[in-house]
Structure formats: structure tokens, C-alpha cells
Amino acid sequence: MAATVDTVDTVHAVTAQKYKYGFFTDIEVETAPKGLDEDTIRFISAKKGEPAWLLEWRLKAFRHWQGMVEPSWAKVAYDPIDYQDIHYYAAPKTKARPKSLDEVDPELLRTYEKLGIPLREQELLAGVEPTVAVDAVFDSVSVATTFKAKLEEYGVIFCSISEAVEKHPELVRKYLGSVVPYSDNYFATLNSAVFTDGSFVYVPKGVRCPMELSTYFRINAQNTGQFERTLIIADPGSYVSYLEGCTAPQRDENQLHAAVVELIAHDDAQIKYSTVQNWYPGDENGVGGIYNFVTKRGACRGRNSKISWTQVETGSAITWKYPSCILQGDGSVGEFYSVAITNNCQQADTGTKMIHIGRNTRSTIVSKGISAGRSQNTYRGLVRIQPGAEGARNYTQCDSLLIGDRCGAHTVPYIESRNRTARVEHEATTAKISEDQLFYCRQRGLGQEDAVSLIVNGFCKQVLQELPMEFAVEAQKLVGISLEGSVG
Amino acid sequence: MLEIKTLHASVDGKDILAGVDLTIGAGEVHAIMGPNGSGKSTLAHILAGRDGYEVTGGSVTFAGQDLLALEPEERAAAGLFLAFQYPVEIPGVSNSTFLKTALNAVRRQRGEPELDAMEFLKLIRARTRRLEMSDDMLRRAVNVGFSGGEKKRNEVLQMALLEPKLAVLDETDSGLDIDALKIVADGVNALRGPDHAFLVITHYQRLLTHIVPDHVHVLVRGRIVRSGGKELADELERNGYAEFGYDEAA
Numbered sequence: 207m208a209a210t211v212d213t214v215d216t217v218h219a220v221t222a223q224k225y226k227y228g229f230f231t232d233i234e235v236e237t238a239p240k241g242l243d244e245d246t247i248r249f250i251s252a253k254k255g256e257p258a259w260l261l262e263w264r265l266k267a268f269r270h271w272q273g274m275v276e277p278s279w280a281k282v283a284y285d286p287i288d289y290q291d292i293h294y295y296a297a298p299k300t301k302a303r304p305k306s307l308d309e310v311d312p313e314l315l316r317t318y319e320k321l322g323i324p325l326r327e328q329e330l331l332a333g334v335e336p337t338v339a340v341d342a343v344f345d346s347v348s349v350a351t352t353f354k355a356k357l358e359e360y361g362v363i364f365c366s367i368s369e370a371v372e373k374h375p376e377l378v379r380k381y382l383g384s385v386v387p388y389s390d391n392y393f394a395t396l397n398s399a400v401f402t403d404g405s406f407v408y409v410p411k412g413v414r415c416p417m418e419l420s421t422y423f424r425i426n427a428q429n430t431g432q433f434e435r436t437l438i439i440a441d442p443g444s445y446v447s448y449l450e451g452c453t454a455p456q457r458d459e460n461q462l463h464a465a466v467v468e469l470i471a472h473d474d475a476q477i478k479y480s481t482v483q484n485w486y487p488g489d490e491n492g493v494g495g496i497y498n499f500v501t502k503r504g505a506c507r508g509r510n511s512k513i514s515w516t517q518v519e520t521g522s523a524i525t526w527k528y529p530s531c532i533l534q535g536d537g538s539v540g541e542f543y544s545v546a547i548t549n550n551c552q553q554a555d556t557g558t559k560m561i562h563i564g565r566n567t568r569s570t571i572v573s574k575g576i577s578a579g580r581s582q583n584t585y586r587g588l589v590r591i592q593p594g595a596e597g598a599r600n601y602t603q604c605d606s607l608l609i610g611d612r613c614g615a616h617t618v619p620y621i622e623s624r625n626r627t628a629r630v631e632h633e634a635t636t637a638k639i640s641e642d643q644l645f646y647c648r649q650r651g652l653g654q655e656d657a658v659s660l661i662v663n664g665f666c667k668q669v670l671q672e673l674p675m676e677f678a679v680e681a682q683k684l685v686g687i688s689l690e691g692s693v694g
Numbered sequence: 695m696l697e698i699k700t701l702h703a704s705v706d707g708k709d710i711l712a713g714v715d716l717t718i719g720a721g722e723v724h725a726i727m728g729p730n731g732s733g734k735s736t737l738a739h740i741l742a743g744r745d746g747y748e749v750t751g752g753s754v755t756f757a758g759q760d761l762l763a764l765e766p767e768e769r770a771a772a773g774l775f776l777a778f779q780y781p782v783e784i785p786g787v788s789n790s791t792f793l794k795t796a797l798n799a800v801r802r803q804r805g806e807p808e809l810d811a812m813e814f815l816k817l818i819r820a821r822t823r824r825l826e827m828s829d830d831m832l833r834r835a836v837n838v839g840f841s842g843g844e845k846k847r848n849e850v851l852q853m854a855l856l857e858p859k860l861a862v863l864d865e866t867d868s869g870l871d872i873d874a875l876k877i878v879a880d881g882v883n884a885l886r887g888p889d890h891a892f893l894v895i896t897h898y899q900r901l902l903t904h905i906v907p908d909h910v911h912v913l914v915r916g917r918i919v920r921s922g923g924k925e926l927a928d929e930l931e932r933n934g935y936a937e938f939g940y941d942e943a944a
Contacts (some may be wrong), residue, residue: 643784645742647747649743649767649778649795651770651799654767664784664785665786684718
């Protein structure tokens with residue numbers, strides 16, 4: 207028996223077969239009728255009691271979207287999506303917005319408990335400083351946000367974007383669509399028309415956000431798309447670390463997830479944005495799974511500002527995602543650290559864009575792709591140096607690891623430099639897990655699965671160590687690995 | 695403790711082992727010497743359970759178990775250790791993590807409690823001191839950027855940690871200068887005792903002046919053609935393998 211076959215089985219076991227979050231919560235939901243037209247958008251807007259300007263913005267996006275064509279340049283293949291066969295709104299039936307966790311449907315609380323997401327503040331031990339605040343988005347709406355009061359003491363606003371529209375309209379109006387305009391691309395434009403909820407973060411001048419902020423996305427209802435919108439604003443000199451996680455029930459049909467994330471960092475501000483993406487990936491034959499078409503972009507508006515993306519992508523049938531940085535401010539810094547694991551029939555086309563506009567801007571890209579089964583894993587990245595980006599620097603490293611002989615790894619870097627003082631470096635490697643490595647580990651007593659985990663963990667180390675400590679464990683478990691670096 | 699009976703094996707249809715018989719008692723040190731291509735490393739790999747070899751006849755019993763029926767990791771847990779001729783690099787995995795993972799994997803299989811970080815640290819520090827290894831080598835990725843001598847010392851460190859019933863040393867002396875050779879030999883000699891047997895595979899007699907064997911066997915064309923005491927090694931050093939139909943210069 208060839209070790210590679212074994213390895214494929216092992217990775218298989220680590221991902222699809224052991225998808226632990228595939229359960230469905232039986233809860234009464236209110237949905238919009240299937241299909242998408244202006245009435246759907248008015249329905250969503252009315253449900254949320256939105257101001258007229260936002261409805262107008264949505265409708266403008268929708269009209270624009272109708273004239274757009276779905277992009278086809280990515281290395282992913284899927285049957286056409288029927289946009290009229292999707293519910294664009296699904297929300298658990300509850301009273302208005304719950305004032306406290308006591309008013310949240312216990313069934314929902316149990317769901318998050320099952321997912322390992324703490325939603326009950328009071329369950330923390332007395333005297334222990336909370337380290338993570340959570341916003342829980344269930345289908346189309348945010349159902350709870352923890353530690354809001356504590357964060358308010360620091361002037362930090364952390365709430366659902368619906369609540370932000372209501373309570374902080376001036377901030378939302380100023381920044382919404384300022385990084386990803388409503389006309390940006392097919393999926394972002396669709397999102398602008400129909401987004402239902404998401405998280406909003408505002409960190410005032412000079413404040414270091416005292417907790418990790420986290421949003422946990424859950425798609426539950428059937429035939430429903432999730433279109434969330436996240437907006438994070440870091441005022442001058444502030445710092446925030448934010449993490450999103452996502453899971454969905456195991457279903458035979460594909461579900462669409464088209465999110466937009468916008469980040470704004472002013473002078474000397476830093477935003478660290480981490481993702482542990484574990485949407486249902488479909489079964490071993492490629493049946494079911496989430497279509498994850500996401501637009502994430504951060505603007506380093508201010509001098510010496512910094513935006514850092516870290517992503518661990520293990521789920522979804524299709525991932526189409528390029529978290530990017532627009533480096534406007536002089537001396538601003540963009541970072542992208544990525545681990546993308548694909549198995550079975552999964553397809554991932556992911557990477558980043560670093561747009562250097564300001565002087566002495568710097569960017570770092572570290573991408574680790576691991577492909578197994580019959581999956582296809584593509585890194586696609588753009589580094590653009592604008593004429594005014596005097597002294598700009600970029601370093602890119604793309605490593606691919608292949609497991610078995612039926613998968614593919616592809617690296618597609620685009621480099622455009624319009625300034626002679628800029629320095630751009632690109633390194634790429636492709637390797638296979640070797641039988642020598644596996645046998646060496648097994649001779650020392652490690653089972654096949656542990657051996658693969660250890661080797662893959664080592665391969666991803668550079669990226670995993672960028673995750674906030676609170677979430678590193680979840681990510682490591684996801685990659686199926688033992689704790690690295692606990693000694694020595 | 696180890697009993698090999700008329701072991702036949704082939705690679706890609708080509709016979710490499712042609713009926714090997716060998717018995718090693720607990721705590722004994724045996725050396726297998728032989729010219730290149732005689733099947734020495736094949737024997738080591740078959741004992742450890744490497745893929746790619748077909749056993750076409752014979753049996754191997756280890757500590758009362760049918761060794762050939764076990765997975766490589768089960769053999770490790772049963773107390774069989776192979777010191778590799780070419781230790782493998784594992785980028786990104788620190789040596790200490792690798793050692794701790796291996797030790798606890800073996801302990802788990804043996805039904806022993808796993809060591810926590812502090813207990814492990816204490817144990818590993820004691821072992822590295824004995825092998826004159828720096829702590830720095832524990833922090834570096836497994837065998838990555840290690841010199842030839844460091845790699846072999848690392849093999850001996852793993853052996854000292856896992857305390858096997860039988861350690862198979864596959865040409866551990868190749869590529870070592872005399873200082874490194876002595877450190878490796880000291881590591882082996884320190885572990886020598888009634889519970890720890892060794893099978894030392896080597897081309898040269900050199901290592902056997904530092905690790906003095908109880909028995910020496912000559913393997914030629916897949917068969918043990920002669921066995922004797924440690925003086926047999928000296929004889930081979932003087933006369934080479936010519937008397938067995940091998941011309942070293944060829």
C-alpha cells in the first residue's frame with residue numbers, strides 16, 4: 207500500500223469525513239420569498255427599518271448588478287448559480303432585537319454552545335478578564351454580541367451593522383462602500399444590494415482595543431444565501447485584532463456566501479484581521495458545500511498605518527477570495543498570511559492584492575497551499591507599484607504542498623511596477639509530502655495521521671503563528687495537528 | 695528477543711535477501727558487516743517496516759510478536775528503533791516538538807502516561823548533556839541545516855530518549871569524523887545494558903573499535919556467510935571481503 211494513498215485517506219479523515227459542524231438547528235425562521243428583484247431589496251430594507259439613503263444605495267447597486275456578468279477568470283468550475291432560487295433573507299423568529307442574552311432564544315444559545323462559541327458573559331469565572339468578545343450572526347441576522355458594555359468603556363463600538371446603521375448612521379454613511387464601492391465586482395455588488403447583517407467595529411483615536419473581537423457566522427436555513435457586510439474603522443493611533451469563524455450544516459445542495467469586508471486604518475492605526483474559514487466543503491464526490499465568493503479589502507489611509515490579513519481556509523466547495531490592501535499612506539504596511547487546504551473536490555482560488563500608492567510602503571505575502579484528493583488550489587496575487595510609490599517594497603513567498611497525484615497546485619502572480627526605486631521579490635516552491643518523511647515519523651512511533659499533521663503543521667508554521675493565541679488552537683485542530691512549539 | 699528465520703526479500707522483483715538467519719538475545723550487541731549492495735540496509739528497512747520491499751519467505755519474531763505483521767509505528771512502540779543512514783529533514787517542526795510528539799506517541803501506545811512540557815524538558819536536557827548537544831539543536835527544525843555529525847548525534851539522541859529494546863544502527867558511522875564518531879559511540883555505550891540490544895550495520899571496522907560487539911556477522915549477496923566474535927571484524931579490516939568473492943576495487 208502506497209503511503210500517498212494512506213495520506214490522502216488521512217487528510218480526507220481530517221476534513222470532509224469529520225465535519226463536526228454539519229448539524230442543523232431546528233428553529234422557526236422568517237424568510238423572504240425566493241428570488242431577487244427590487245421588492246426583495248425593499249423587503250430586506252424594511253425588515254431592518256433602514257433609512258432612505260441606504261435603500262437608495264442598495265437599489266443603485268442592484269440596478270448596476272443587473273448589467274454585470276459573473277466573472278469567469280478564476281480557476282474554479284461550477285454549475286451556473288440560479289440567483290432566483292435563493293432566499294435572500296432568513297432570520298430566527300424572535301422579538302425585536304434582544305436587549306440582553308436572556309432574551310435570546312435558548313435554542314440559538316445551545317447552537318453556539320455546540321459550536322464552542324461562548325455567548326454567555328456570566329459564565330466566565332469571576333475575576334478572569336475576558337479576552338474575546340463575540341458577535342454571532344445566524345443566517346441573515348446578528349443574534350447576540352457580547353461584552354458591548356465593557357468595550358463601550360473604552361469608546362470601542364462593536365455591534366451588528368444593522369445596529370450601527372441605526373445608532374451610528376454618520377459613521378456607516380461615511381465609510382460604507384468607501385473601500386469596496388457598490389460597483390466593484392459582481393459578488394460585491396450583489397452583496398451591496400442584499401446584505402442583511404454583519405459586524406461593525408469602530409476604535410477611537412489612540413485606543414488599543416482591550417479584547418479580541420470575533421464574529422461567528424453560521425448558515426443554518428436551507429436554500430439561503432448569506433450576504434454579510436463587515437466594516438472596521440481604526441482611528442489614528444488605535445489598534446484592533448478581529449477574527450471571524452464560519453460553519454454551516456452538511457447539505458446536498460450548494461449554498462452561496464458572498465460577503466464584503468471593508469477595513470479603514472488611519473494614521474498609525476493597526477488592524478489585524480484573522481479568518482478561520484470552515485464552511486461545509488461538500489462530500490468526497492463534490493456534492494454540496496458552500497460557494498464562498500468574498501471581497502475583502504483594507505485601506506491604509508493614514509501614514510504608517512498597518513493592515514494584516516491572516517487566513518486559514520479549510521472549508522467551502524469553492525473559495526474565491528483575495529483579501530487586499532490599498533497602501534495609500536506613506537510608510538503604510540500590508541501583510542497577507544494564508545493557509546489554504548483543499549481536499550476531495552474542493553476548489554480554492556485565493557490570494558491577495560497589494561496596491562502600493564504611498565511612499566516607502568511595504569507589503570509581505572506568505573501563502574501556503576496544501577492540496578489533496580482531486581482538489582485544485584490556486585494562489586492568485588497582484589502586487590502593483592504606482593508611479594508615486596517611491597521606495598516601495600514587497601516580498602512574496604508562495605509554497606505549495608501536494609498530497610497524492612490527482613490534485614493540482616497553481617501559482618499565478620501578477621507584478622506591475624511603475625516606479626524604478628521599488629523592490630519586488632517573489633519566491634515560489636512546490637513540494638510533495640515525501641515517503642521518507644512519513645516513514646521517518648512512523649519509525650519514531652507516530653501514527654500515519656499524526657505524521658501527516660506534524661509535517662503539514664511544520665509547512666504552515668509561518669502562517670499559523672500569526673493567528674491570535676486564542677484562536678490558534680482552533681486552527682491547529684482544524685489542520686489536524688498537535689501543538690507545535692509548546693517546548694523549546 | 696529477535697529471531698530472523700530464512701528471510702527472503704526482493705525489491706522490484708530482484709532478490710536482495712536470500713535466506714537470512716539471525717538471533718539476537720536481550721542486551722546483546724551484534725554487528726553486520728558486508729560490502730556495498732550485500733543487503734545490509736535492506737535488512738534494516740525490512741525490520742523497521744518500510745514500504746517497497748517484498749518479503750518472499752521466512753519470518754521475524756520480535757519480543758514474542760510477528761514483527762512483519764506490525765505497522766512501522768507499532769514496531770517502534772514494541773521497542774524497535776532504526777537510526778537512519780540519511781536522517782530526514784522536516785521543515786518548520788522544531789526538534790523538541792518532534793521528540794516530544796514521538797516519545798508521547800510511543801508512551802501512549804504502551805499505555806504509559808504522556809509527559810507534560812516540564813517533565814519532557816527535564817528529560818531531554820539530561821539526554822542532550824550526555825551527548826554534548828546544545829539546546830540550540832532542540833529549537834531548530836528537525837535535521838534542517840544540520841551537519842552530517844549533528845544529524846547522526848540527533849539520531850542517537852532520539853534513541854536515548856525512546857530507550858528501545860533493539861536499536862538498529864544503519865551505517866551510522868558514514869560521514870562522521872573521529873570526534874563525532876566517538877560521541878555517537880559513547881551515546882550507544884551509555885545505553886548498553888541487559889534491556890537494550892543493538893544491531894550495528896557497518897561497512898568498516900572503525901566504529902566497532904568504539905562499540906565493541908559480542909557477535910559479528912558477514913553478509914554477502916543476501917546471506918550471512920560467516921559469524922564470529924569481535925576478532926572477525928579485525929580480520930575483515932585486514933583482508934577485506936575478497937575471500938567471499940568480492941573485490942573491493944570493483
